[in-house]
Amino acid sequence: MARDPAESDFTLDPQLARDTIPVGDLPLCRVLLMNDANYPWLILVPRRAGVSEIVDLGDDAQVQLTAEIAQTSRILKDITRCDKLNVAAIGNVVSQLHVHVVARFRSDAAWPKPVWGAVPAKAYDGAARTALLTSLRQDLAVQ
Amino acid sequence: MARDPAESDFTLDPQLARDTIPVGDLPLCRVLLMNDANYPWLILVPRRAGVSEIVDLGDDAQVQLTAEIAQTSRILKDITRCDKLNVAAIGNVVSQLHVHVVARFRSDAAWPKPVWGAVPAKAYDGAARTALLTSLRQDLAVQ
Numbered sequence: 001m002a003r004d005p006a007e008s009d010f011t012l013d014p015q016l017a018r019d020t021i022p023v024g025d026l027p028l029c030r031v032l033l034m035n036d037a038n039y040p041w042l043i044l045v046p047r048r049a050g051v052s053e054i055v056d057l058g059d060d061a062q063v064q065l066t067a068e069i070a071q072t073s074r075i076l077k078d079i080t081r082c083d084k085l086n087v088a089a090i091g092n093v094v095s096q097l098h099v100h101v102v103a104r105f106r107s108d109a110a111w112p113k114p115v116w117g118a119v120p121a122k123a124y125d126g127a128a129r130t131a132l133l134t135s136l137r138q139d140l141a142v143q
Numbered sequence: 144m145a146r147d148p149a150e151s152d153f154t155l156d157p158q159l160a161r162d163t164i165p166v167g168d169l170p171l172c173r174v175l176l177m178n179d180a181n182y183p184w185l186i187l188v189p190r191r192a193g194v195s196e197i198v199d200l201g202d203d204a205q206v207q208l209t210a211e212i213a214q215t216s217r218i219l220k221d222i223t224r225c226d227k228l229n230v231a232a233i234g235n236v237v238s239q240l241h242v243h244v245v246a247r248f249r250s251d252a253a254w255p256k257p258v259w260g261a262v263p264a265k266a267y268d269g270a271a272r273t274a275l276l277t278s279l280r281q282d283l284a285v286q
Contacts, residue, residue: 053228055216066209073198084238085196088231092247092255095227104235112235114259 009049013096016045019121023133024142028064029099031072031140036121037128038110040080040103042072042136045096052095069099075139076103079132086114152192156239159188162264166276167285171207172242174215174283179264180271181253183223183246185215185279188239195238212242218282219246222275229257 012030020032020043028048034041046065051057057065073085082103089099102115110118124132137143155173163175163186171191177184189208194200200208216228225246232242245258253261267275280286 053216053220054230055213055220055228059213062209062213063206066205070198070202070205073196077196077198084235085198086231086233086235087197088229088233088257090229090231090257092227092229092257114231114233114235114257116257 006049007047010047011049012045013094013098015094016043016096016098021129021133023136024140026068026071026140026142028061029068031136031142033129033133033136034121035123035129037124038119038122039105039108039115040076040082040132041115042076042101044068044072044099044101048097051097052091053097054089054099056097065099069101072101072140075136076101079135079139088114090116149192150190153190154192155188156237156241158237159186159239159241164272164276166279167283169211169214169283169285171204172211174279174285176272176276176279177264178266178272180267181262181265182248182251182258183219183225183275184258185219185244187211187215187242187244191240194240195234196240197232197242199240208242212244215244215283218279219244222278222282231257233259 020034023031023033028046029044030047032043034043046057054062069087077085080103083106084104086102086104104111163177166174166176171189172187173190175186177186197205212230220228223246226249227247229245229247
């Protein structure tokens with residue numbers, strides 16, 4: 001069994017903080033909404049210091065991460081009625097472990113390409129942002 | 144608990160078959176090597192019929208998928224000494240659920256961009272392919 005890194009020293013990467021709006025905290029992950037209205041796009045960040053790969057997490061935390069990816073995937077799919085989910089841990093630019101959960105539509109700006117680097121981000125307007133955040137927080141039971 | 148789709152009707156998607164070389168079967172997934180020498184690039188395909196999203200798998204299969212992603216990630220990292228792992232389930236083009244596990248180097252052809260669509264695939268030469276397949280099969284204990 002791999003040991004689990006500490007939560008106490010966790011701080012969110014500044015670039016992730018800049019690009020996103022906080023949704024709330026699940027038991028393991030901070031859930032963030034990318035401020036990009038092109039696609040409903042969540043980012044899950046395990047609150048563990050110094051972790052850049054999924055395999056850097058302990059075994060129990062890996063199972064918990066899987067459960068939280070599944071939970072957010074289902075909720076995002078239910079809210080958006082998307083055609084496809086894209087789930088990815090890449091981290092070539094921001095090394096802090098973060099998992100993208102993106103709702104994709106055959107009509108979206110980048111389809112069928114992956115979203116990273118495809119088109120410039122388009123910030124949400126206030127009403128759309130509030131509506132999506134409210135739905136997400138309600139379904140995830142977070143504040 | 145979600146029910147688990149059947150293994151019996153599983154057949155590998157023809158495009159995945161065309162683009163890859165079989166490495167072997169883990170308990171859940173068929174492991175494939177992308178025939179692209181730009182990056183050591185594995186694809187894990189759960190042998191379950193009609194599945195396109197991770198959340199379409201039953202809960203036990205999701206945990207098993209996580210374990211097999213971790214196992215292949217560690218082995219790929221050990222063999223290649225890569226700088227970063229990229230792990231992703233996208234599937235906008237090939238809908239059969241498949242998980243990419245890619246060894247990335249700061250010196251590779253696409254860094255720091257994701258690999259999908261970045262540069263044309265470059266087929267392995269025979270000796271490099273044999274060496275990598277031999278290492279992978281030995282470390283995964285598959286044939």
